[in-house]
Amino acid sequence: xxxxxxxxxxxxxxxxxxxxxxxxxxxxxxxxxxxxxxxxxxxxxxxxxxxxxxxxxxxxxxxxxxxxxxxxxxxxxxxxxxxxxxxxxxxxxxxxxxxxxxxxxxxxxxxxxxxxxxxxxxxxxxxxxxxxxxxxxxxxxxxxxxxxxxxxxxxxxxxxxxxxxxxxxxxxxxxxxxxxxxxxxxxxxxxxxxxxxxxxxxxxxxxxxxxxx
Amino acid sequence: xxxxxxxxxxxxxxxxxxxxxxxxxxxxxxxxxxxxxxxxxxxxxxxxxxxxxxxxxxxxxxxxxxxxxxxxxxxxxxxxxxxxxxxxxxxxxxxxxxxxxxxxxxxxxxxxxxxxxxxxxxxxxxxxxxxxxxxxxxxxxxxxxxxxxxxxxxxxxxxxxxxxxxxxxxxxxxxxxxxxxxxxxxxxxxxxxxxxxxxxxxxxxxxxxxxxxxxxxxxxxxxxxxxxxxxxxxxxxxxxxxxxxxxxxxxxxxxxxxxxxxxxxxxxxxxxxxxxxxxxxxxxxxxxxxxxxxxxxxxxxxxxxxxxxxxx
Numbered sequence: 001x002x003x004x005x006x007x008x009x010x011x012x013x014x015x016x017x018x019x020x021x022x023x024x025x026x027x028x029x030x031x032x033x034x035x036x037x038x039x040x041x042x043x044x045x046x047x048x049x050x051x052x053x054x055x056x057x058x059x060x061x062x063x064x065x066x067x068x069x070x071x072x073x074x075x076x077x078x079x080x081x082x083x084x085x086x087x088x089x090x091x092x093x094x095x096x097x098x099x100x101x102x103x104x105x106x107x108x109x110x111x112x113x114x115x116x117x118x119x120x121x122x123x124x125x126x127x128x129x130x131x132x133x134x135x136x137x138x139x140x141x142x143x144x145x146x147x148x149x150x151x152x153x154x155x156x157x158x159x160x161x162x163x164x165x166x167x168x169x170x171x172x173x174x175x176x177x178x179x180x181x182x183x184x185x186x187x188x189x190x191x192x193x194x195x196x197x198x199x200x201x202x203x204x205x206x207x208x209x210x211x212x213x
Numbered sequence: 214x215x216x217x218x219x220x221x222x223x224x225x226x227x228x229x230x231x232x233x234x235x236x237x238x239x240x241x242x243x244x245x246x247x248x249x250x251x252x253x254x255x256x257x258x259x260x261x262x263x264x265x266x267x268x269x270x271x272x273x274x275x276x277x278x279x280x281x282x283x284x285x286x287x288x289x290x291x292x293x294x295x296x297x298x299x300x301x302x303x304x305x306x307x308x309x310x311x312x313x314x315x316x317x318x319x320x321x322x323x324x325x326x327x328x329x330x331x332x333x334x335x336x337x338x339x340x341x342x343x344x345x346x347x348x349x350x351x352x353x354x355x356x357x358x359x360x361x362x363x364x365x366x367x368x369x370x371x372x373x374x375x376x377x378x379x380x381x382x383x384x385x386x387x388x389x390x391x392x393x394x395x396x397x398x399x400x401x402x403x404x405x406x407x408x409x410x411x412x413x414x415x416x417x418x419x420x421x422x423x424x425x426x427x428x429x430x431x432x433x434x435x436x437x438x439x440x441x442x443x444x445x446x447x448x449x450x451x452x453x454x455x456x457x458x459x460x461x462x463x464x465x466x467x468x469x470x471x472x473x474x475x476x477x478x479x480x481x482x483x484x485x486x487x488x489x490x491x492x493x494x495x496x497x498x499x500x501x502x503x504x505x506x507x508x509x510x511x512x513x514x515x516x517x518x519x520x521x522x523x524x525x
């Protein structure tokens with residue numbers, strides 16, 4: 001059963017479970033979709049994540065208790081399938097020239113070529129967007145490539161960096177601090193505030209990386 | 214039109230931020246002291262969330278290219294218009310060619326300069342605020358420079374001075390900030406809560422529009438990080454070293470550190486105006502009290518705006 005927790009005086013985090021799974025994520029996205037399409041007047045924004053979704057609301061228009069009750073009901077009755085939006089497929093061309101590529105090969109006891117083949121050899125699903133504009137968390141990396149984040153995050157990772165950490169991979173959409181391992185670069189624009197929608201990727205989309213020679 | 218004649222080191226266009234695009238990873242952003250922004254707008258009968266200039270870190274000058282109303286709020290400054298000192302939170306009529314000079318920021322951190330009609334940069338993702346890390350929003354997605362000409366200040370002139378009474382302002386000097394429980398409050402024991410609410414914390418140097426790091430007693434028994442989940446400005450996250458970090462306007466939309474508490478929306482301006490080295494204390498409050506305070510503040514701002522409207 002989903003449970004509601006306050007995130008300050010104008011947001012509610014609804015926790016769905018404690019173990020990450022594609023099924024749980026599917027339910028969370030379905031619940032987010034159901035809340036959005038209900039057009040509840042006090043709801044300002046709906047943000048899905050791995051174990052929870054957060055609803056930002058107008059505390060002048062609704063009390064926490066009333067908002068939480070209605071939202072829990074929506075989440076409980078949401079169909080357990082993903083939303084009705086058709087997932088799109090994207091191919092992102094990558095130069096595998098990342099600064100951490102040799103270190104990743106060494107830590108995983110693979111050749112650089114094997115790392116590239118494993119990373120570019122499968123299709124990934126967009127789990128959620130978050131962190132900075134257009135940053136998509138993609139799953140799931142080949143288990144042979146799973147590494148913890150770098151002990152010391154870099155103060156600046158360049159836009160277009162293709163990176164891995166734990167079971168995930170991502171493209172940094174803009175220059176930002178970052179703690180993932182950088183294995184390549186792409187010219188693909190991931191976020192354009194003037195586009196509708198502004199982010200290239202949406203939850204549920206399929207992404208493949210294609211190595212550039 | 215307004216011309217930046219001598220840009221301070223850190224000058225941006227800000228409004229109340231982007232409220233509906235967090236699911237694309239876009240931080241809410243907007244004014245660090247949203248009360249000061251809204252108060253300056255209310256005094257001029259602007260929409261409360263109209264865009265204004267956020268001025269940080271030092272002196273500078275701007276020139277008004279036509280007659281308009283202007284109001285400053287937030288940090289305490291020594292400021293003049295056309296050479297005459299101006300009072301904070303009070304509407305001032307400026308004439309074409311007048312210069313607003315901010316000599317220095319004396320206390321606090323962020324000053325808001327609102328003009329009648331607001332700063333008229335394009336709306337992007339529902340807001341006119343500048344998001345510097347993404348280089349979008351505001352004026353060309355960047356800090357303003359000397360020589361920039363900014364659209365705005367084109368509305369009708371008020372003909373009477375309107376003032377926001379001092380008792381309506383947040384108690385900036387006290388440095389006491391109320392918090393409500395965060396989503397992981399149950400992960401922390403009573404000791405952690407006691408330390409958070411009974412200790413004095415100091416704002417660390419590494420504090421900016423993304424977050425304020427605090428120095429002081431670390432919280433014990435910090436739970437492990439979680440899979441990334443949404444945060445919000447004001448959320449107090451506790452990393453492994455136990456030292457709180459308060460997320461601010463430009464904070465990432467999701468993060469994995471447990472959040473013990475969240476600074477109330479009405480007290481976040483008090484924290485935002487603290488400088489590195491300044492002290493802060495947290496006091497626990499309830500969601501209901503916080504909601505009542507927000508209601509009251511909303512009503513106060515509307516009544517100032519009403520006053521400004523009748524002054525036309």
